[in-house]
Amino acid sequence: MSRFATLNFERQVAAPVATLWQAWTAPAARAVWAAPVPSVAVEFLEADTRVGGREVSLCKAEGQPVIRCECGWLELQPGQRSVNHEVVSSEGVARSAALVTADFLPDGVGSRLAVTVQLSSLEGDMEASYRQGFDAGLDNLAGVAGRTMVLERVIRAPRQVVWDAWMNPETLPQWWGPEGFSCRTKRIDLRTGGEWVFDMIGPDGTVFPNHHLYGEVRAEERLGYTLLWGENGPKHADAWAAFEEADGTTTVTLGMVFSTGAEFQQAKGFGAVELGLQTLGKLARFVGAE
Missing domain, CATH: 3.30.530.20 (START domain)
Structure with missing residues (x-):
């Protein structure tokens, strides 16, 4: 088991870069697409999308421990790039830390989103969970941006x-x-x-x-x-x-x-x-x- 992994994701989005950027950063939009599956409810406790700001959310699924995600925004270049760090924990134990870089590129009448996650698993192997969660979340994001x-x-x-x-x-x-x-x-x-x-x-x-x-x-x-x-x-x-x-x-x-x-x-x-x-x-x- 490796504690470290670099994960890469890419999505073509049927929306211009300016709209995709809003869907990625606006707390009201993030609340719509953040849950990976309908059975998971995401509750935002804090949301301050600016450099130095932080976002705190809880992922809740029946019969499962509550997952807490604390995100800090390090870089925000509107319509170009965002960088944030995040720590995921459950039952008071930090399970992972990650650096998330998202690049936004025009692609015809739409756009392309490239996300790199530099992951450190602190408790168990989190790579598979991150791949599953980001794949589902970015699919949701692409759908949300297309109707924003x-x-x-x-x-x-x-x-x-x-x-x-x-x-x-x-x-x-x-x-x-x-x-x-x-x-x-x-x-x-x-x-x-x-x-x-x-x-x-x-x-x-x-x-x-x-x-x-x-x-x-x-x-x-x-x-x-x-x-x-x-x-x-x-x-x-x-x-x-x-x-x-x-x-x-x-x-x-x-x-x-x-x-x-x-x-x-x-x-x-x-x-x-x-x-x-x-x-x-x-x-x-x-x-x-x-």
């Missing part, structure tokens, strides 16, 4: 101003939605564990019931939420919004992982990209950036 939609807008306003416009229950309904749409709120509670139950009303009076469930709110940095078709209806996407400030401007990234590929294609078909960009444009106007 990412929108971005640079807003000429400080991050605090943009964040406050988004996270104020009085102002969010005033700008949310595409051009010509308005919001009719039933309940709104913009915090971790909170919700927003509302109707989107189209220019022709058509009512679209919505329900957002907020799983994470990290002040002035990001929020993660689930989109339901109407109050307590079926889920149709996991979403997040991230806010990055530079030189007095704020880059807002809005991401959505649709529940199925069919829903993703349907959303693209009715113009979700254009409508989403209109929404971010209304936010820019609301904070006086246009």
